[in-house]
Amino acid sequence: MKIEHLGIAVKELAISIPLFEQLLNTPCYKTEEVASEGVSTAFFQTGDSKIELLEATGETSPIAKFITKKGEGIHHVAFEVENIEAEMKRLQALGFELLNEKPKNGADNKLVCFLHPKSTNGVLVELCQEKKS
Ligand code: ZN
Numbered sequence: 001m002k003i004e005h006l007g008i009a010v011k012e013l014a015i016s017i018p019l020f021e022q023l024l025n026t027p028c029y030k031t032e033e034v035a036s037e038g039v040s041t042a043f044f045q046t047g048d049s050k051i052e053l054l055e056a057t058g059e060t061s062p063i064a065k066f067i068t069k070k071g072e073g074i075h076h077v078a079f080e081v082e083n084i085e086a087e088m089k090r091l092q093a094l095g096f097e098l099l100n101e102k103p104k105n106g107a108d109n110k111l112v113c114f115l116h117p118k119s120t121n122g123v124l125v126e127l128c129q130e131k132k133s
Contacts, residue, residue, distance in 0.1 A: 004080035004110075004128050005043070005050035009066050009073060013055045017042050020051060032107045039063050041107040052078070052107065076114070078126035084111050087127055091115065103129070 010016040017028050021044070030043045038061030042053040054075060056064035066075055081087040084103045092098055097116035106112030106128060115125040 001080045004078045005052045007052045007076040009075040034107050076124035084129035
């Protein structure tokens with residue numbers, strides 16, 4: 001539907017939050033830890049999309065590994081979908097490799113699924129759907 005957010009890996013939220021507040025001229029509206037993913041996140045609204053900063057909460061966090069390998073920078077692109085399960089089935093049938101078989105709980109009240117970058121030209125893609133209450 002649209003690019004919901006861009007995920008950016010950072011070493012320290014404490015440094016990057018004020019930096020992005022200045023850059024985007026908007027306050028960070030939410031910070032949230034996703035323990036299952038080993039990340040602390042911080043969100044900024046930029047028009048219809050968001051920026052998600054990601055800091056590792058431990059050495060085994062995928063973000064820690066990413067930063068060791070590639071340094072800080074753009075980590076993933078998240079696309080909003082209406083029906084995540086249908087979209088996962090559609091992409092799987094086309095040969096895309098999903099990193100999780102079922103939607104999982106992500107930050108910011110979302111169900112999420114990641115696609116393996118090797119099936120998407122090196123771009124880590126996140127599908128996300130707003131959780132219906
Ligand atoms: Zn994300």
